[in-house]
Amino acid sequence: MMRNAPVDHPDALRLVVELSSVYVACDDCGHSRILRLDNLTKVAELGVHNYMQLCRKIRCSECPKKPPAFRNLTIRPTWRCDEVLQSIA
Numbered sequence: 001m002m003r004n005a006p007v008d009h010p011d012a013l014r015l016v017v018e019l020s021s022v023y024v025a026c027d028d029c030g031h032s033r034i035l036r037l038d039n040l041t042k043v044a045e046l047g048v049h050n051y052m053q054l055c056r057k058i059r060c061s062e063c064p065k066k067p068p069a070f071r072n073l074t075i076r077p078t079w080r081c082d083e084v085l086q087s088i089a
């Protein structure tokens with residue numbers, strides 16, 4: 001059985017510009033941070049267009065560099081349209 005990679009994520013092909021923020025936690029050291037709109041705008045300018053590409057880019061700033069498959073990150077995206085739905089509900 002293959003491990004669930006971000007590639008299999010249903011949101012994999014959604015665009016970075018649709019995100020409002022991304023919560024990132026490292027399961028190895030416990031360090032967490034939130035990528036906000038200005039961070040996301042910056043990565044989009046660097047050529048990262050969809051969520052799958054973004055997940056490959058994200059790494060823990062505290063841990064030594066590792067290939068994406070060996071990172072233990074919890075990544076929780078917040079999509080702009082979901083926020084709209086929440087404010088209507």
Ligand SMILES: [Zn+2]
Pocket residue numbers: 026027028029030031060061062063
């Ligand atoms: Zn870490």
